[in-house]
Amino acid sequence: MTSRTPLTVRVVKVVKETADAHSLVLEPADGSADKFRYKPGQFLTVRVPSEREGGSVARCYSLCSSPMRDDHLKVTVKRTADGYGSNWICDRVTEGDVLEVLRPAGTFTPDSLDEDLLLCAAGSGITPVMSILSSCLHAGTGSVTLLYANRDEQSVIFRDELAALCREYGERLTIVHWLESVQGLPTRTAIQALTRPYAGHRAFVCGPGPFMELTTEALTRVGLPADRMTLERFTSLTSDPFTAPESAPEPEGESGGPAGTVEVELDGDTRSLAWPRESRLLDVLLAAGLDAPYSCREGNCSACACVVVEGEAAMARNEVLDAADLADGLLLACQALPVSDRLRITYDG
Numbered sequence: 597m598t599s600r601t602p603l604t605v606r607v608v609k610v611v612k613e614t615a616d617a618h619s620l621v622l623e624p625a626d627g628s629a630d631k632f633r634y635k636p637g638q639f640l641t642v643r644v645p646s647e648r649e650g651g652s653v654a655r656c657y658s659l660c661s662s663p664m665r666d667d668h669l670k671v672t673v674k675r676t677a678d679g680y681g682s683n684w685i686c687d688r689v690t691e692g693d694v695l696e697v698l699r700p701a702g703t704f705t706p707d708s709l710d711e712d713l714l715l716c717a718a719g720s721g722i723t724p725v726m727s728i729l730s731s732c733l734h735a736g737t738g739s740v741t742l743l744y745a746n747r748d749e750q751s752v753i754f755r756d757e758l759a760a761l762c763r764e765y766g767e768r769l770t771i772v773h774w775l776e777s778v779q780g781l782p783t784r785t786a787i788q789a790l791t792r793p794y795a796g797h798r799a800f801v802c803g804p805g806p807f808m809e810l811t812t813e814a815l816t817r818v819g820l821p822a823d824r825m826t827l828e829r830f831t832s833l834t835s836d837p838f839t840a841p842e843s844a845p846e847p848e849g850e851s852g853g854p855a856g857t858v859e860v861e862l863d864g865d866t867r868s869l870a871w872p873r874e875s876r877l878l879d880v881l882l883a884a885g886l887d888a889p890y891s892c893r894e895g896n897c898s899a900c901a902c903v904v905v906e907g908e909a910a911m912a913r914n915e916v917l918d919a920a921d922l923a924d925g926l927l928l929a930c931q932a933l934p935v936s937d938r939l940r941i942t943y944d945g
């Protein structure tokens with residue numbers, strides 16, 4: 597059994613965004629900048645030391661920086677009441693520290709930066725949305741509308757940054773703030789009224805569970821189709837991908853019949869590999885030395901998602917890809933078993 601060497605990042609700066617949210621500005625610490633290429637809206641998985649949990653736990657944090665606009669990576673961590681990882685990071689991490697992370701991953705990212713976007717965020721849900729918003733404004737041509745809900749004015753993460761973007765991009769950016777202290781909790785009818793003019797846009801939604809449910813229902817009622825709505829759910833990982841062993845693929849013919857083959861496009865290279873019937877695709881890739889992305893390894897997070905170009909595979913578990921993702925050919929490599937004898941997949945699409 598082996599485990600992979602994680603990547604490392606150095607904390608260049610810690611920014612106190614609000615009373616309970618800290619941003620970490622990061623740079624690759626081990627000369628592996630190419631491993632940190634990311635798309636707007638993707639996340640890093642951070643190793644958080646924990647003696648109680650047998651060494652460490654892993655937590656995902658969205659990159660709020662823009663790959664098109666910012667030189668450094670940035671994540672913003674909001675304290676969760678009684679939470680372990682978020683409080684450890686906010687209490688302990690200081691400038692100069694080195695953190696272990698997994699490479700950026702995730703499917704909460706627009707296909708095009710030129711589409712008109714409706715972004716709905718609440719609380720720390722602004723982090724991936726901020727990356728999408730500033731990337732589209734900076735490198736795309738579409739207009740962006742942000743509905744942003746918070747407890748009160750003091751808890752609005754990126755308040756000044758957003759105001760500066762409004763000044764810079766004028767009519768291309770519309771921000772509707774919803775403050776619970778002033779307007780009470782957002783209601784479905786209020787969200788419907790606010791979002792109705794944007795029902796033809798592509799929507800991205802991120803925030804606490806009740807906000808996501810309310811918003812997706814409101815967007816559905818104003819006629820925004822499910823396949824134009826992308827959601828990001830913030831949950832804590834229950835597994836630790838930093839210590840998870842790489843299970844070796846079953847030898848050919850031992851179980852489930854002879855191996856099929858899979859051609860994999862990753863980081864600009866193409867490799868052809870045997871894919872034993874009982875082995876998960878991610879295990880096959882890692883055992884062959886490929887640097888395939890992953891995080892939870894449990895079908896929960898979409899970090900391992902790739903696209904099936906040819907052939908058919910089945911997933912043992914899928915808690916994250918929706919009908920639109922499946923229609924686009926997305927596949928969770930950590931859960932994928934081969935159905936056809938030959939497959940072609942890509943991570944580079």
Ligand SMILES: Cc1cc2nc3c(=O)[nH]c(=O)nc-3n(C[C@H](O)[C@H](O)[C@H](O)COP(=O)(O)OP(=O)(O)OC[C@H]3O[C@@H](n4cnc5c(N)ncnc54)[C@H](O)[C@@H]3O)c2cc1C
Nearest residue numbers: 656657658673674676678679680681682720723830831832
């Ligand atoms: C893709 C993705 C991106 C994310 N991006 C961000 C981001 O940009 N910023 C951000 O702040 N967060 C983000 N998150 C959430 C983040 O990963 C953590 O889930 C969050 O910080 C809470 O972690 P924690 O360790 O502090 O809390 P945890 O210790 O995991 O606790 C979470 C809650 O569960 C309760 N709890 C813990 N253990 C138990 C138990 N055994 N039984 C019952 N209840 C329990 C705690 O009381 C607490 O209320 C993201 C998550 C995902 C999946």
Ligand code: FES
Nearest residue numbers: 891893898900930
């Ligand atoms: S690694 Fe999380 S779904 Fe596969």
